[in-house]
Amino acid sequence: MFKLLEFKDNQTSAKELSKTLSxxxxxxxxxxxxxRLALxxxxxxxxxxxxxxxxxxxxxxxxFSLVDERITPKDSENSNENLLKSYFFKDALSKPNFTPLLENLANFDEVDENKLLHFANSKFIQPDFALLGMGSDGHSASLFFDAPEFQKAIxxxxxIVFLSPKKAPFKRLSMSLKALEACKKLFLFISGEEKIKTLEKALLKEDESLPISLILHSKKVQLYVYFSR
Structure with a gap:
């Protein structure tokens, strides 16, 4: 189930989503x-x-928790946790109530998938709401269709599931489709013509090659799509 909300530009869309979610x-x-909110x-x-x-x-x-995380050092510019710390967890949010998906790792060249999953799932608390993004390939969270683990993940x-996409960098931890559908409401925030074209294809029918379509057409959760061209 989905509801589409189109805005004139990215800033207006972001502002309206902020007001609605608040x-x-x-x-x-x-x-x-x-x-509980997953970002x-x-x-x-x-x-x-x-x-x-x-x-x-x-x-x-x-x-706060994360919808997904790239398996990188926490201080990496590619870390989602680090991105939150850089752009969101500051001022009034400098000491957030936050649970990471990834524990501190000494050696990222020898990551143990089972240990990562054990940590993430043991710390998991079901979010009430989640904010999603979407790639131009139709992936959302880190549910990449080309990952060998995709079928298992959905x-x-x-x-929390483990995925290793072939066409995107980094192995990932991600909320599973089950966990996303267990949220009370989901919000998708996207902009740009390329992503809108992908969204339009995904709106037509459920198609595993466009993972966002599995959420759009889910009967278990309502997805609100905030978008601008």
């Missing part, structure tokens, strides 16, 4: 002591982070 979190905090990394959500960090929220009552009962 209001949603405030509403939930009237009913529960803590609300995506990459460059796409940076404009959203700039607006969202300025919202008037009780940030200590918001628990059918897994685990909350």
């Amino acid at each position: 209001a949603l979190l405030k509403e939930k905090l009237q009913k529960q002591a803590l609300v 995506s990394g990459g460059r796409s959500p940076i404009s959203f982070f700039e607006f969202f960090q300025k919202e008037n929220l009780e940030w200590q009552k918001v628990h 059918k897994s009962e685990q909350n």
Whole structure:
């Protein structure tokens, strides 16, 4: 199930998403002591982070996690955790309530998939909401169709899965399709003609070669698509 919301530009889309998500979190905090939000990394959500960090929220009552993570050192510019620290976790959010997907590793040349998954799944707490991005190839989170582990990832009962995409750098940890569908609501934030063309294809039908379509057409969760050309 999906709802499309188109805006004139990226900044307007980011601002409106920030206001909507902020209001949603405030509403939930009237009913529960803590609300859980999973965030995506990459460059796409940076404009959203700039607006969202300025919202008037009780940030200590918001628990953050990651939708996915690249298996790199935490201080790497390619780390999603590091991106959050650089662009979002500052000022009022300088000491966030945050659980990483990746533990500190001494040797990234010899990563143990099972140990990574054990750590991530043992720390996992189901988010209420999640912010997604999408690549021009139709992947979302780190659910890459070309990864050998893709079929396992979309059918897994685990909350966090391991993928090694062939056409994208880095091995990844990602929320599984099951975990994404267990969220109360999902939000997709994208912009640009190339990604819009991919979105339009994915809107037509469920197609595993376009992983975002599995979420768009899911009957288990509502996806709100914030986009601009």
